Amino acid sequence: MSKSPVLKILCLFRALRSALRTAIISKHEARSTKHEARKISDTEFCIPLLATLLFLSACVASNNNFNANTPSWYIAPKQNSFENLYGVAEGHTLEEATKHALADAAARLMVGISAESSLIREENQTSVNEEMRQKVRQNIEKIDFSNFRVSRSDKIAEKFFVEVSIERTPFINDQKERVMVLEKKIADLNENSATKNPIQKRNDLIKILSLGKELELRSRILAGTGENINLTEKLNRIAEFENQFNKSSDKIEFYFEINSPQEIAKIIRNALNREKLKISSSRNSSDRNQIVIKIKSQSHTNKIYEAFLTKLEIDFENISGEKILASNSVEITGSSTISEKESYHSALKSFEEKIEKEGILKVVGITN
Secondary structure, X not given: OOOOHHHHHHHHHHHHHHHHHHHHHHHHHHHOOOOXXXXXXXXXXXXXXXXXXXXXXXXXXXXXXXXXXXXXXXXOOOOOOOOXXXXXXXXXXXXHHHHHHHHHHHHHHHHHHHHHHHHHHHHOOOOOOHHHHHHHHHHHHHOOOOOEEEEEEEEEOOEEEEEEEEEHHHHHHHHHHHHHHHHHHHHHXXXXXXXXXXXXXXXXXXXXXXXXXXXXXXXXXXXXXXXXXXXXXXXXHHHHHHHHHHHHHHHOEEEEOOOOOHHHHHHHHHHHHHOOOEEOOOOOOOOOOEEEEEXXXXXXXXXXXXXXXXXXXXXXXXXXXXXXXXXXEEEEEEEEOOOHHHHHXXXXXXXXXXXXXXXXXXXXXXXX
């Protein structure tokens, strides 16, 4: 009967302990005189012995993570090459294992991207947007591997083991093409916004920053694959648009028409505050940077079985310089088994959730 891994380590520990004691005693006896042989303490040989034991334990633990039938190509996966990118994973289905293997391939790119990020941070701390970098890390697993194949697969017991390979050159060319398209879209939006009013410019900057997130993601992918790409320049450009966006917010202010329903106006006011947009207490029709929000609403409540159901309709008009800049209408519902009032408050809660999901400027009609 074969010994367990733990028993094997204990036996090896005893053998090593005896051998080390003999070696150290012989060393001291050779150095000491015939009458001055010194007693050796356990600490002189236990430290190297414990280090050896820990190493052996780690090796055994590592081997125990894999079943005896686990494919060797899974235990020691292929490294990325000049021809292909690789990923390996396991799953309960072939589809699940393939999905995880692609995520593994993305994670390998993340290593290169992380190293590049550290370099950029050291070289140019002021112009790199750390918040966006965090979002890139969160989205890196969403890389679209459109040109891949399952190069190896095994089913052992109830698990599927998969290796995927992605042709490096087509993948890189695809990323380069996407980067060029994104940069063209950003350049066109920036050029077209030059003659627009502050609200329209801010809308274009929101679109630019959305494209900028994808641009950074694709650029970092290329950097992670070792491509020669000026990542610093692209990050600086994105940071410049971030600064423009922040400045544009400072120029714009909102004013609520005095007859607007107060409960709805309060919800919108809080949402604008979260966006760090100014709210004025007085109307100035000559200020083209001021937007007057005019709100009209009506609600209908019906009792169906034992529940109150409220439908709330809200109309928005956004006025700048005595002209309607944009408008929108929304319809939300709420319900309650307690009272009609609680049903109305439930509808207002649904309105808040809609703002949180879609964004306040879209809900009131300023952005698409």
